[in-house]
Amino acid sequence: EMEQTLKGKNVLVSAGPTQEALDPVRFLSNHSSGKQGYAIAKAAKALGANVTLVAGPTALEDLKDINMVHVTSAQDMFDAITSRLDNQNYIIMAAAVADYRPEMVADQKIKKSDEEVTFHFVKNPDILAYIGQHKKENQVICGFAMETQNLEENARKKLESKNCDMLIANNLFTRGAGFQTDTNVVTLLRKNETKHLPKCSKEELGYKILETMKEIEMEK
Ligand code: C5P
Numbered sequence: 001e002m003e004q005t006l007k008g009k010n011v012l013v014s015a016g017p018t019q020e021a022l023d024p025v026r027f028l029s030n031h032s033s034g035k036q037g038y039a040i041a042k043a044a045k046a047l048g049a050n051v052t053l054v055a056g057p058t059a060l061e062d063l064k065d066i067n068m069v070h071v072t073s074a075q076d077m078f079d080a081i082t083s084r085l086d087n088q089n090y091i092i093m094a095a096a097v098a099d100y101r102p103e104m105v106a107d108q109k110i111k112k113s114d115e116e117v118t119f120h121f122v123k124n125p126d127i128l129a130y131i132g133q134h135k136k137e138n139q140v141i142c143g144f145a146m147e148t149q150n151l152e153e154n155a156r157k158k159l160e161s162k163n164c165d166m167l168i169a170n171n172l173f174t175r176g177a178g179f180q181t182d183t184n185v186v187t188l189l190r191k192n193e194t195k196h197l198p199k200c201s202k203e204e205l206g207y208k209i210l211e212t213m214k215e216i217e218m219e220k
Contacts, residue, residue: 004048006210011044012088013037014081014095014127016056018074022119023106030096031179034058036144036202037094041066043206044090052088054080056095074098074124081127085134090213092142093128094168096179100124132163137220140213145169146178152187152194159189165216166190168209188212 015037019027038060041053045066052067054077062068069084071077074097085091100121110117128143135141143164145155148171155169167189170177176199177185184205188195190212197208 002046002048005214006044006090007048009044009049009089010052010087011041011049011090011092011210012052012054012081012084013041013044014054014077014093014097015041016058016060017096018056018077018098018124019072020074020098020101020124021072021105022102023108023110025109028098028100028102029057030098032056032058032096033180034060035180035182036184036205037092038063039202040092040094040206040209043203044210047207047210049090052084054084054095056097074101074127078125078127078130082130085131089138089217090140090142090210091131092209092213093131094144095127096146097127098124126162128164129162135163138217140165140217140220142166142168142209142213146172148172152189155187155189156194159191166209166212168205190216 016034017030017032019029021027041051044051054069069080071080101124103120103122141164145158147154151169151171155167159167169187172178174185176183184202185199186197
């Protein structure tokens with residue numbers, strides 16, 4: 001039995017990719033497996049928290065004793081999360097949310113022709129930015145950033161622009177990091193701190209994130 005350090009805390013986690021429909025049979029998505037978000041939710045549960053996991057489509061099994069909310073698109077995820085924000089203490093957005101969606105979803109399958117085809121994309125709402133804008137005094141927010149270049153600089157910009165307390169940044173091209181793997185290699189950013197963490201399992205990183213969020217909460 002693990003020490004119940006998060007007993008009485010409400011923890012909201014997002015995980016996985018989103019799918020943005022083009023027509024009834026096709027969608028735009030990304031390679032997110034959901035593993036990191038699920039690992040965080042599992043760690044929070046083991047520490048005694050009440051956990052809500054809002055997950056895009058993944059191959060993972062539902063977690064026991066966790067409030068599972070399954071969504072498909074970024075707009076679905078936005079609605080599911082913003083309607084559940086009120087009582088949350090720790091909010092961790094590990095989902096790889098699509099930044100854009102097709103402006104129109106065809107109601108019938110788009111047929112192949114001899115012509116080229118062009119799609120117009122519009123912006124999805126930024127869930128994390130919304131949470132940051134509406135942050136309450138008792139809330140601690142952790143965002144994620146996957147970058148392929150200028151990791152720290154881009155991540156620090158995100159931490160500030162989205163009003164996060166903490167941000168976990170990883171480089172897609174680092175071995176043992178990112179999508180699909182069971183391990184991660186990340187940089188943990190806080191207002192006045194940048195920590196390069198050694199490679200660890202996604203579950204270990206989950207505990208590390210929650211421990212740091214508790215520290216941030218106590219410093220508030
Ligand atoms: O700006 P970028 O998408 O790289 O930021 C990544 C962080 O923002 C992640 O925590 C992700 O879950 C969150 N995000 C979001 N809504 C979006 C896009 C990203 O919550 N539409």
